[in-house]
Amino acid sequence: MTLSEEDYIKAIYHLGKGENTTVSTNAIAEKMETKPSSVTDMVKKLSEKGVANYKPYKGVSLTEYGQKIALSLVRKHRLWEVFLVEKLDFSWDEVHEVAEQLEHVKSEKLVDQLDKHLGFPQVDPHGDPIPSKKGEFKKAIKKLLNEVPIGTSGICVGVKDSSPPFLKFLDKNKIALGDTILVLDKEEFDGSLDIQIKEKTIHISNQIATNLFLKITE
Amino acid sequence: MTLSEEDYIKAIYHLGKGENTTVSTNAIAEKMETKPSSVTDMVKKLSEKGVANYKPYKGVSLTEYGQKIALSLVRKHRLWEVFLVEKLDFSWDEVHEVAEQLEHVKSEKLVDQLDKHLGFPQVDPHGDPIPSKKGEFKKAIKKLLNEVPIGTSGICVGVKDSSPPFLKFLDKNKIALGDTILVLDKEEFDGSLDIQIKEKTIHISNQIATNLFLKITE
DNA sequence: AATAAATTTTAGACAAAGCTAAATATTTGT
């Protein structure tokens, strides 16, 4: 697969949300920042190569073979993201562009050894699961912190309320995007929570909890 | 710079042995496994871009700008080689192909952090020096083990005698290509040596020493 | 159901990087 083909495969995969949905030419064009006519050409080629199913005017989906390729790319992308954050001190939001390049490097041994070097991580720095070598992986879902049961662990991926006072509160309590949060206990009465974050335990109100998004894999 | 342009720049650099020599079209074609006519085309383009000096029929050399690019590529290549060997347990002879791909990844932060992660190594697994961020580096030379002064340290990069008995001797004494060897002492009388290899000290005859190549940077 | 709007495909062109075959320079051997 060429670099460009791989990018299209990933785009189709992601637009189909990992399920094997058919995606429209226009949607791919928008995601890839290219023209629909270019997409048609490429999609025909992928179809001839046995990577995609394509019916003119009816959209595209990946074949089983295409999905395998997509999962391998996702695996590489996410492993490199872990590497960049854990070993090279990149922050949360700097990794994507570089991983986008690294994921195209071809070497089975490289991926296997990288996985091992990183201690076989299950999720990337954004809380998204890393497919196994065979392509299996758990789904990730985004939930509000107040909605998850005690014992759940996830990665903080967003805020519902982005007003300055709330952001200031997060900053003061050293809660940042990308942090791993574990729900230790829940107070029935007022819905407040004990959570563990970066080795520390803190207590937060229900109001805070209803404004923090967590990505959890189950 | 495109991938292909970068490959040509590296080829010109290496054929010129790092010095700013002019190299011939045919030499580049052979190194790149392509046709001389393709080289002419590319070399014209590099010249227009200010990367190379090209006079038809007279060969090419890199401009100062071109040399900078070449050194940056060499730096990246060698750092990735160190990474593969030290962190991912690749062996000596498996790294080149993968590093060839990794060197094209564009991110200044990536290179800086990789350098740091590896402890600012001075040489790659083949004993070749790694250029600094600014492009400075020491020359490496290949010498026979018996020719270097006491205190010299280098990497074992080859054998002069490749007969089975000699190779068997090396194997038995756990001397392998890629190993770092330090000359501890030299016996005037018979030219035999004490050397340190992989934390161990061993004594070898002059005959052995005259058949082992060491790469040293000075 | 008919037409307008939106989407998608086709046709034809272009740039990058490569190739072959032919033409042109340079170098070498005598």
Next chain:
DNA sequence: ACAAATATTTAGCTTTGTCTAAAATTTATT
């Protein structure tokens, strides 16, 4: 010095991936 050999360039064609403009198809609207 000049013919032969070698090296290099030019010209024209191919493939990959892209684009624009026009044509075709599907979807939406009235």
